[in-house]
Structures are given as C-alpha cells and as structure tokens.
Amino acid sequence: MADNNNHTNSACVESNMDPMSYDVVAVSAEFIQTRTKYRPEIGIICGSGLGGLADLVDKPDIFPYNQIPNFPVSTVPGHVGRLLLGNLEKVPVIIMQGRFHAYEGYELWKTAMPVRVMKLLGVQKIIVTNAGGGLNKGFQVGDIMFIKDHINLPGFSCQNPLRGPNDERFGPRFFPTNDLYCHEYRQLARQVGQELGLQGVMREGVYAMLGGPNYETVAELKMLRKMGVDSVGMSTLPETIVAHHCGIKVFACSLITNKCIVEYGSDIDTNHEEVIEVGLRRAEDLKQFVTKMIVKMSTI
Ligand code: HPA
Numbered sequence: 399m400a401d402n403n404n405h406t407n408s409a410c411v412e413s414n415m416d417p418m419s420y421d422v423v424a425v426s427a428e429f430i431q432t433r434t435k436y437r438p439e440i441g442i443i444c445g446s447g448l449g450g451l452a453d454l455v456d457k458p459d460i461f462p463y464n465q466i467p468n469f470p471v472s473t474v475p476g477h478v479g480r481l482l483l484g485n486l487e488k489v490p491v492i493i494m495q496g497r498f499h500a501y502e503g504y505e506l507w508k509t510a511m512p513v514r515v516m517k518l519l520g521v522q523k524i525i526v527t528n529a530g531g532g533l534n535k536g537f538q539v540g541d542i543m544f545i546k547d548h549i550n551l552p553g554f555s556c557q558n559p560l561r562g563p564n565d566e567r568f569g570p571r572f573f574p575t576n577d578l579y580c581h582e583y584r585q586l587a588r589q590v591g592q593e594l595g596l597q598g599v600m601r602e603g604v605y606a607m608l609g610g611p612n613y614e615t616v617a618e619l620k621m622l623r624k625m626g627v628d629s630v631g632m633s634t635l636p637e638t639i640v641a642h643h644c645g646i647k648v649f650a651c652s653l654i655t656n657k658c659i660v661e662y663g664s665d666i667d668t669n670h671e672e673v674i675e676v677g678l679r680r681a682e683d684l685k686q687f688v689t690k691m692i693v694k695m696s697t698i
Contacts, residue, residue: 418511444493445528470512500552522645526634529676538599539657542652545604590694656676
C-alpha cells in the first residue's frame, strides 16, 4: 500500500479531527496563501498528457506536496507531486502536477482533498483531465472526450470521497449531480475545439471510474457498454464530485489512449506504454485546448 491512511505531514494525526474538515483543509490553504501573491480562479488537475501545461505558467510559485501541512503525500518513487500557482495567459491558476489514485492505496477522500484546498484558495472553476479507454465503438485512439456525465462504480459499494462526516461549510450532506459537468463549459469546449481545428477528434460521452489497477475484463466492458459508458478510467470522479459538492464548476475530459478490447482471443491488449505514448502524441493539442478553455472559462 502506498499509504496507511495517516497524514505523514499532518497536524491532524494526533487529534481526532476529520481529515476533510474545513479546519484541517484551512491549515493547508493558509500555508499556501501566506506564501504566494497569486489568488487562483481556476484549478487544473493534469492527467496523462497534460503535465506540460505547467510549463506555460508564468513565474509560478511551486509547493511540493510534502511541504504543505495536512496535504496527502505521494509515496510513489519518481512521481511529480507539486502544486503550481501563477498566471496562465493572465488568468490566475493553480495546477496539480501529479494526482493521487485509489489503486496506489489512497483512500478516495485523500485523492480529492486537494480540491477542497483549491476551494479555500478561491478557486471557482476546475478542469480535470485523464487518460481513458475508448469503449464507444465510434471512438478512435487520440480522441478527446468531454465528460457529460459519469457512472461512479466505486460509489455503488459505498466508496465515495464524501463518505463520513459532512462539513456544511463545504456543502450540504445530500446534493444533486444532474448538472455536475457544466453544460455551458461543454458548449465552450465545442467552440474551442472548432477554433483549433480539432472537431474531428472531439467527442462527448459518459465516463465510468473503476478502481484498477488492472484494465477491465471483457465481461466487465460488455456490461459497461450496455450501461451506456463511452470511456473508462481509474481517476477523476473523486475530484469532480468533491468540486461539485463545494460549488466549484466542473469541466472534465478524457484523452482516449486506447480502444477497450471487448472480444476474447484478441491479439491486441491494453498496455500502459500505449496509454503513455498516446498521451505524449496528443499533448500539444491538449495543452492548446486547455489553455484556450482557461481563457474563455475565466470570462463566464
Ligand atoms: N481502462 C481503464 N483505465 C484506463 C484505460 C482503460 O482502458 N486506458 C487508460 N486508462
């Protein structure tokens, strides 16, 4: 396990405080806020292929995760884990370079806790990207799918980042999710895609999260396809659920890095190298797309 569910750099370890509570998250946020002049409006969580976005940030203030009190710490060797604050095309942003996945051993709340830190830093809008397997028969490798809805499979068995005490200062105990992925942002994304000549690779669909780390079985994929799932992956939903709960408007997209194998005996298989390779190939387009989205999202 990457983590034993304690905060190593944590002030709340000794106390019995809820690690997602306002007071605990406020310690992380205050640490950052008192060490930067930037007041971010938009948060970005980079999935495979988008790490390079950080290079576009002008004079960033950089916070390694292990220096931020109460913040989850990545224990995976070689894993970039830092927050960057700065201006991207004059828009104040905060970028999470390196995210936490459940398959690494993190509790779901921990994978999403940085979103609450963003909230307390003033973030009102968030962009979340990921690598996803294409289950929709019409999707090609390299497509960019705007997430219009999701199926939170871990949620079917009580695995939810918001499980546990609810701190009303973030949001209500029960809340709707029918417009979790802001329809205005998706409309904007279609427009941006057209402006960049990416209309041929732009898709829209339903994303399902599975725990991983194994890719899906054929039977699982057949079931998911019947359920109306277009792409599958192992991330994103903890962050988008927590963002929506605390009133952050959400845009999310999947880079389709592989086609899901839905037949037995196929000589193709899904592998991590392919996922990384496609991420790198589409990286430049994705970087331009997200940059333009940030500029436009800052105006609405
Ligand atoms: N399944 C799950 N997660 C993934 C996939 C996939 O096919 N591709 C990239 N992330």
